Structures are given as structure tokens and as C-alpha cells.
Amino acid sequence: MKIDRLIGILSVLLQEEKTTAPDLAERFEVSKRTINRDIEALCKAGIPIRTTQGTGGGISIMDGYRMDRTILTSKDMQMIIAGLRSLDSVSGSSYYGQLMEKIKAGSSEVISGRESILIDLSSWSKGTLASRVETIQNAIENRTLLKFEYFSPSGEGSRTIEPYFIVFRWSSWYVYGWCSKRKDFRMFKLYRMDQVTVTDQTFEIRKVPMPDFSNEKIFPGNIRVRALLAPDMKWRLVEEFGPHCFTEADDGRLLFTAEFTDMEYLVSWLLPFGAKAEVLEPAEARKNLCAIAKTICQMYGKD
Numbered sequence: 001m002k003i004d005r006l007i008g009i010l011s012v013l014l015q016e017e018k019t020t021a022p023d024l025a026e027r028f029e030v031s032k033r034t035i036n037r038d039i040e041a042l043c044k045a046g047i048p049i050r051t052t053q054g055t056g057g058g059i060s061i062m063d064g065y066r067m068d069r070t071i072l073t074s075k076d077m078q079m080i081i082a083g084l085r086s087l088d089s090v091s092g093s094s095y096y097g098q099l100m101e102k103i104k105a106g107s108s109e110v111i112s113g114r115e116s117i118l119i120d121l122s123s124w125s126k127g128t129l130a131s132r133v134e135t136i137q138n139a140i141e142n143r144t145l146l147k148f149e150y151f152s153p154s155g156e157g158s159r160t161i162e163p164y165f166i167v168f169r170w171s172s173w174y175v176y177g178w179c180s181k182r183k184d185f186r187m188f189k190l191y192r193m194d195q196v197t198v199t200d201q202t203f204e205i206r207k208v209p210m211p212d213f214s215n216e217k218i219f220p221g222n223i224r225v226r227a228l229l230a231p232d233m234k235w236r237l238v239e240e241f242g243p244h245c246f247t248e249a250d251d252g253r254l255l256f257t258a259e260f261t262d263m264e265y266l267v268s269w270l271l272p273f274g275a276k277a278e279v280l281e282p283a284e285a286r287k288n289l290c291a292i293a294k295t296i297c298q299m300y301g302k303d
Helices: 002-015 021-028 032-044 074-088 095-106 126-142 231-241 263-276 283-301
Strands: 049-052 058-061 144-152 155-169 172-179 184-189 193-202 223-229 246-248 254-260 277-281
Touching: 002 021, 002 032, 002 058, 021 032, 032 049, 074 095, 126 144, 126 155, 126 172, 126 193, 155 184, 223 231, 223 263, 231 254, 231 263, 254 263, 263 277, 263 283, 277 283
Parallel strands: none
Antiparallel strands: 049 058, 144 155, 144 193, 155 172, 172 184, 223 254, 223 277, 246 254
């Protein structure tokens, strides 16, 4: 919609010192002529926009201009409130709740009161999570080193990092920062951390690359899996891999195909299916499952 694009262009101009019509056209996937008409419409609306030609020229907005929040629609405000409420669900302070009250108080004529999106980012261990998030936020804001005990599949030990981002991804919380032990940027899962403390030692901000959250980077699929699962397990396959991860075999079972990152995770994923999953490949997974089953039989066969 044109009004959404106009607001988007205005937001870009408020955040960036200068831009160009070709850049805006590419960002909003319209023609340069459309952008020029949009700029003209914003000027007619009283927005102090200036354009300069030649080398170093571009489109900019006069210094000191601020966007009146009443330009935001009711839907815009509802999305902002939904985002703040989701952060409040894992906050260890009243900051986000107070911020929501400020926005509502000044925008009562815009907010309709009809909420359609509710997001709760907390977990059964909300108290522990909230305190960790708050501790990490303080370390990021004050640029102080963060120390904690970390438990991973490769073992446990103390870590000291320069924290830069708190990340919610793959249904879990992480902290992203420079690890003094690995001499590189790393992601650490909050639920695997213990004794999280902020030190008195500050650090100089590095040039921080944005974390690569692509599945190919974090979960490189190098183990191809083929397995037959019972029909009543369809819900789990759809939930975790989507409705196109399997085909129906002649005997009614579901032929599941996917790629996994490592063998240990693959075996742990298959175990809850019990006898309702028959692995066709890889052979190593069949061997590992058989060994685990024999161990379990020996453990309980003593009775």
C-alpha cells in the first residue's frame, strides 16, 4: 500500500543521513519514478525533505525533524505493544511494562484495544531465565565482561566473553559474543549456563559481524536419513519438518527423509519413537540404536 511505503520511506530518512532514489526503489521494490512521486507527496504533506543533485547528492531530511507517533496506525501500535509484551515476558524488571504504559497513555486514540497477537517468550524456568537475560543485558549496556559456567556436549568449563547480542532463535535463548577461550565469536545457550556474573572489567567494542542464523551454517546437514514411521507419528513429523518431509509407503507407513547435523542428535531424536520408527539408513544409526536397546534390555532384564 502507498501509505505503508510512505511511512517506510520516512522511517529510512529519519534513520539514515542521506539516501538516493535508486536505493529506495530497490528497497521498496518499485520504480525510481514511483519513489520520486512518493517524495513529492511527503513534501506536500509538510515533511521537510531536501534533494541535491550531482556527486555526493541524494535525498535527506532536515536536522531536528521528528516523526509524530500519531502517524502510526492502530495496527502499527498493536504490533509495537505485542513486541514489548513479548520482551516483558522474559524481563527481570518492570521496564517494558512501564514503556507499554507510556505508549498507551499517549496513544489512546490510536490503540483500539483489540489484540490479535500474544507472544510469551518465557519458559517453565521463567524466574531463572529472566534473571539471566537481565544480567546479560546489563553487561551488554555497560560493556563489561561476562563470566559463567557452561555445559556442552563436549564437556563443561568456565567461559569469559564480551557479550554483544541476546538472541532468541530455534525456540531457545542465546548470548552472542567474543569468547576469550576460542578467540572467536560464539553463541551460548542460556539454559546451559550457570553462575552467570558480570565482572568489573570493561572491554573495547570490536567490529562485530552479525550472527549467521541460516540453518546451513548452524545445522549443516551432512547425515542423510531415511526411516519408516508409524502413521500415527505423522503429527510429529509435520510439527518438526513440515508436511512435505515424507511420502506414504505401500504398507501405510511414512517414508521420512531428512538431513541431520550429527549422529548423536539423530539417535536421540529417534529414540522416543521406540518401535514406531525403523531406520533404513544410515547403517551407523541402526547400529547405535541396536546397542542402546541391548543395554536397556540388560539393565531392566535383571529384574
